[in-house]
Amino acid sequence: MLKNFAILVTLGFCYALAEGGPPAIPHRIHIQARAHPKSSFLRRRALSPIDVPLSDFFLGTDLQWFGNITVGTPPQILSVIFDTGSPFLEITSDLCTRCPQKKFNTSASSTFVDGNTTGIFSFATGGGVDPVIDNDYSLTVHTAADTIGLVNGFSAPDIEILLIINQTTKFDIDPYDGIQGLGASAQGLFAALISQSLPGNMYLTPKAVGNAELILGGIDSTKFTGEPIFGDLPPAETELPPSVWLLNSPGISVNGHTTGFLNTSRQIIFDSGTSNVVFPTNTTEAIYALISPDIKPFPAEPGAYGMACDRIAYLPATLDFTFTSQNGTAFNLTIPTVELNVGPFASNTSHCQTLINALEGVEGVLGGSLLKHYYTIYDIGAKRIGFAPAKLLSAQVL
Incomplete structure (x- = not known):
């Protein structure tokens, strides 16, 4: 999903570390496609990946892949697109009265910090195959910070969040609750993962194949042929x-x-x-x-x-x-x-x-x-x- 200043991610994704840093236990995130009715890292450290399952958003064709993260204390589970075209984390919040998605309850988190700034993001490409016309893909967001993590245990405090407080109707069919950026300039949760020697690798598949995943801390050579x-x-x-x-x-x-x-x-x-x-x-x-x-x-x-x-x-x-x-x-x-x-x-x-x-x-x-x-x-x-x-x-x- 392309923003007016930053653009979205790929399938088969890997954040890799430069040399140095202690080996860490990798995390694997299974990714699902959403269904709708209509040389640093390649030295293959001996790590045990953590899986984050990903789902496939399918509407005539594969649209996006999304999986779960946790937000706040105690952790609230939300689903997000893992987006290589953006560096930011944007999630729907209880400040958005018209958003149909699951919302992050800001008042229920003891570690929530209000950033006191509001702005609007427009997108050059949207969540589907339709071209974006004018401002039909636009989010009003409010800055904040909180603890962000993976459902299987890793978390990092004081991660910047953009809380969605309003969205255009084009986003209403989305079965996920936000966007986790995986841009080339690592920020937020993924900068924290990299600092802990937990690079990531995403494997996206068509709906008919399934088993898409984000692997943090390893490369799964069973998923591809030859050498990259x-x-x-x-x-x-x-x-x-x-x-x-x-x-x-x-x-x-x-x-x-x-x-x-x-x-x-x-x-x-x-x-x-x-x-x-x-x-x-x-x-x-x-x-x-x-x-x-x-x-x-x-x-x-x-x-x-x-x-x-x-x-x-x-x-x-x-x-x-x-x-x-x-x-x-x-x-x-x-x-x-x-x-x-x-x-x-x-x-x-x-x-x-x-x-x-x-x-x-x-x-x-x-x-x-x-x-x-x-x-x-x-x-x-x-x-x-x-x-x-x-x-x-x-x-x-x-």
Whole structure:
């Protein structure tokens, strides 16, 4: 989920430590997909991971993955998206009278500290596949601090929280209670985990596969094939916040073909909070032109594209995004054809939405459509991202 100043996370996520620090006991967090009716860390320390189960929010396609944290004293359990595109923790609170989600009861926590500041966050990408229009994804938040932890024991005091005190209606269907940022500039709970030698690693899966998880303190090599390939984060730039996980890409191809325009350099963000793929209009339409001339903008939802549902299944649409590894060799990350169709539009069910939305202001965002096909390692200590094909996915989808 992209904010106006910071952008969301990936699947297969790993906060890694720089060298040093005592070994610690890892934590594993199981992640579920939400269902809706419609070289530091890779030295493989001998750690016993802690699992945080993750659930998959599914609405025609996999949207986000979320799991539980604890807030306050005594601990209150809330569910959050683990979002690589944001550094912050935002949770619904008892100060939000219209929020339908479970709320953090501020008065019931003996360690709660009011921050006395209120502000508004707008998002560039929302919780689903629909493009964000104007301020249809916006949160009013109030600053605070409290003890934050994992349901299996680890906790840290005085973690900054943004309490949601109002939200636009687009958030009402969300089955989770907030967003836990896992940005490249570690803050809050995850900065505390890193200081205790507890890096983290997220493995996201499609709803049909299940068993997604966030692993804190270890890498589960049973979840991927081969060795991870790493790319270095580019030097920090003023245009983008330091919380963003991104790599330079020298080119994009579709079904093995490219164009002069697509075969140019761009910075692409990896965001587990974004459900599908986002590019500027000119890039979006250049990619679609290599798939089918029948993919057109959908007027009822500016920024979205689609075509007749009875034809989309027959279109080949393998998208390859090229990056450069740490040793200087090129490697591709691939979105398979199966991801092209994200489901019918609610206002015209004979028309199906395609996976790329157009949005100005970013050069590219790869979300769940790509990340659920890879075990992705976010290495804070070495400022790099690693990818390996997810083992269950290679058997089931690719």
